[in-house]
Each structure stands twice: as C-alpha cells, then as structure tokens.
Amino acid sequence: MNERQLRAFQLVMRHGSVTAASQALNISQPAVSRLIAELERSVGFPVFLRKGGKIEPTAEGDQLMQEVERMFYGLERMRQVAREIRDLRRAVLHVAAMPMVSLEVMPRAIARLLDEGKGIKITHDVHDSARIVDLVTSRQVDLGIGQSVGERQDIDIIASYRTRCVCAMVPDHPLSGRDEIGPRDLAGYPLVALAHHTIVAGYITQIFAEANVQPDIAVESQPSYTACGLAAAGVGIAIVDPLTPRAFRAELRLVPFKPEIPFDFHVFRSAEAPLSRAASAFCGHLFETLETFGEASRLRP
Numbered sequence: 001m002n003e004r005q006l007r008a009f010q011l012v013m014r015h016g017s018v019t020a021a022s023q024a025l026n027i028s029q030p031a032v033s034r035l036i037a038e039l040e041r042s043v044g045f046p047v048f049l050r051k052g053g054k055i056e057p058t059a060e061g062d063q064l065m066q067e068v069e070r071m072f073y074g075l076e077r078m079r080q081v082a083r084e085i086r087d088l089r090r091a092v093l094h095v096a097a098m099p100m101v102s103l104e105v106m107p108r109a110i111a112r113l114l115d116e117g118k119g120i121k122i123t124h125d126v127h128d129s130a131r132i133v134d135l136v137t138s139r140q141v142d143l144g145i146g147q148s149v150g151e152r153q154d155i156d157i158i159a160s161y162r163t164r165c166v167c168a169m170v171p172d173h174p175l176s177g178r179d180e181i182g183p184r185d186l187a188g189y190p191l192v193a194l195a196h197h198t199i200v201a202g203y204i205t206q207i208f209a210e211a212n213v214q215p216d217i218a219v220e221s222q223p224s225y226t227a228c229g230l231a232a233a234g235v236g237i238a239i240v241d242p243l244t245p246r247a248f249r250a251e252l253r254l255v256p257f258k259p260e261i262p263f264d265f266h267v268f269r270s271a272e273a274p275l276s277r278a279a280s281a282f283c284g285h286l287f288e289t290l291e292t293f294g295e296a297s298r299l300r301p
Contacts (some may be wrong), residue, residue, distance in 0.1 A: 001039060001042040001232060003034070005038050005039040006072075008021060008025060008032050008035035009036060009061075009064070009065075009068060011024045011070070012036065013057060018032045018055065021023075025223055028167040032150070036048065043064065045060045046058050046060055046061070051267050054277050056243050076091065081233060090254070091119075091120045091125075091276040091277065091278035092122075093120055093121070093122045093123070093282055094122075094123045094140070094141040094142045094144075095123070095142065095143045095144070095204060095279075095280055096126075096131070096132045097124065097126060097144070098127070098137045098145070098147055098223075098265065099126055099223040099224060099225055100223075100224055100225075100241045100263075101243065102124070102254065103244060105286070105293065106286075106288055107124040107291040108289045108292075109282065109285045110122055110285075112288065112289060113281060113285045115170040115284050118281075120281075122146040124142070126260070127251075129139075133146060133152070136268060136269060136270050137152075137154045139270050142271055142278070143275070143282065143283070144267070145266070145268075145286075146265060146266060147263070147264065147266075149265070154270065156268060156269050156270070156271040157267070157268045157301075158269060158275075159267045159283075159287060160264060160266075160298070161265055161296045161299060162262055162264050163261045163263045163297075164256065164261065164262060164263065165240055165241060165242070165257050165260075165261035165263050165297050166239070166240065166254040167181045167237050167238070167255045167256075167257050168178070168228055168240055168243065168245045168254055169231055169252065169255070169265060170234050170251070170253070171251075173237065174189075175237070178255050179256075180255060180256070180257070180258045181237075181255045181256070183207055183213045183215075184211055185218075187214075189234065189236065189237055190217075190232045190237070191214060191215050191218060191236045192218060192235055192236045192237065192238040193215070193217045193219070193238075193239070194220070194222055194223075194224065194227060194239070195220055195221070196220065200261060204239055207259060207261070218230070218235055219236065224244040225244050228240060228247070228252075229248070232252050237278055239257055239261070240252065240263075241263040241295075243293065243295055248294050267283065267286065
C-alpha cells in the first residue's frame with residue numbers, strides 16, 4: 001500500500017467513477033484501475049464492487065475510506081505546518097539587548113521584520129550585558145546584543161560595532177558650542193558619571209588621571225538613558241554612548257569627547273546552537289538598520 005494507491009482510491013470514492021478520478025489525477029483510466037487493483041491485493045480485500053461498468057464501494061471500502069480521509073487530512077495539515085515554518089509564520093524569536101540599542105535601533109529592526117508580513121512572535125527584553133550573556137549561554141534567548149562578552153567559548157559573536165562617546169548637555173550649557181571637549185575643558189563643571197563598574201567609567205577615570213584633572217561628579221548613574229535624563233534636567237554633563245541621547249534630541253546638545261572613548265557592542269548567540277531562521281532573518285534587518293545610524297560602525301572580525 002502506498003500514497004499513490006490510496007490517493008487513487010480516495011478520488012474514485014469521492015467522484016464515484018474511475019473516469020473522474022483519472023481526470024483529477026491527470027493519468028489514464030487504466031492507470032487508475034491498476035492502482036486500485038494493487039491496493040486491493042495489498043490490503044487483501046476488495047474495496048469496490050464492479051457492476052455493469054459501474055463501481056460501488058464495499059463495506060470494507062467504506063471503512064477504509066474513513067481512515068484514508070483522516071490520513072490525507074493529517075498529511076495536508078503537516079504540509080501546511082511545514083509551509084508556515086518555512087515562511088516564518090510559526091516562528092518565535094527571543095532577543096535580549098542592552099538599553100543603548102533598545103531605544104531606537106531594536107524597534108526599527110523589529111518593525112522591518114514585521115513589515116514583511118511574517119507571523120513571528122517576538123520577545124524583546126532589555127538587560128545589562130552580563131545578564132544578556134547569561135540568557136544567551138543558557139539558551140533562554142536566541143540572540144543577544146551587549147557591550148562585553150569577554151573571552152568565552154560558549155559565545156559566538158556574529159557582529160561587532162563601535163561607537164564613540166559624546167558629552168551630552170543642555171543646549172545652553174557654556175560648552176555646548178564646542179567642536180569637541182576634553183577632560184581639561186570639563187574641569188569645574190559637574191558631571192553625571194556612569195557607574196564605576198562600567199567599561200566607560202574605567203576609560204574616563206584613566207583619561208582624567210592622565211590629564212591631571214579631578215572630575216566633579218555630581219551623580220553616578222546607570223544605565224546611559226538615566227544619565228541622559230539627568231543631563232537633560234541640567235544636573236551635569238554626561239559622557240555616554242552616542243545612540244542613547246538620540247531619544248532626548250531637543251533636550252540635549254552632543255559634543256564629541258576627545259580623546260576618543262570607544263563604546264563597543266556585539267551581536268552574539270550561543271556557540272552550542274545555530275541561529276534559527278527567524279533569528280537569522282532578524283539579524284539581516286538589524287544590520288541594515290545599524291547601517292542607517294552614522295554613530296555606529298561595524299568592526300571587521
């Protein structure tokens with residue numbers, strides 16, 4: 001018994017004749033008759049009664065038809081499921097990203113993906129980099145975007161990007177008209193500093209020490225968007241990544257900080273599992289989105 005025999009049997013039952021079944025299958029009548037005969041030999045009982053050129057199902061044929069219909073419904077259902085999986089209409093995507101890319105970059109990339117009309121169910125969580133690494137390595141999320149992953153064998157970096165820190169301040173600040181700002185320029189001005197355990201804070205401490213300048217830290221805050229909020233409120237100048245202040249466009253003036261402080265971030269996955277088709281599709285949109293942000297440049301592997 002095979003699918004061709006069962007399909008021929010199903011169509012003869014549905015249409016009531018070998019002729020109609022042959023037309024539906026686009027094969028000859030003798031070919032349909034041969035398939036039915038092969039089926040009957042296979043199952044060991046007749047499925048049709050032949051009477052004067054007409055056929056009628058036997059009681060056993062009626063019973064078999066019920067199971068054949070169930071089987072073909074199941075096959076069609078599996079085909080439909082396979083099409084939905086192929087077209088990403090059944091996909092689920094879990095992404096965890098650091099705050100700096102979650103304000104504008106991630107929403108735009110997610111919108112690009114959903115604009116394709118796919119039925120992907122997306123979860124976008126915002127965490128610090130250490131937590132994102134934990135979520136990726138434990139495979140609770142498919143993809144992570146974070147600042148530091150360290151030398152780890154269980155992480156596979158897909159792409160790396162570099163931004164350079166800026167000084168964010170209210171538009172009427174005395175330094176807002178500068179083309180660039182260094183540590184000596186900031187002497188005597190209150191600062192909003194990122195938390196001391198962050199990579200940027202380490203760079204700033206070293207740069208100010210080398211310039212022999214004691215920073216006037218009014219508030220220490222983390223993450224960058226809270227530092228930007230404090231800067232927008234006039235508390236002080238925040239030295240932050242250049243992406244986060246975009247959410248405060250009218251409230252902040254940005255001036256490049258010199259010497260340059262790199263603020264790198266990475267797109268990564270677990271080294272133990274390949275990317276799903278949904279995650280791969282999202283990466284494409286994420287990379288295209290990042291190309292539209294002049295503040296971020298992709299680093300070579």
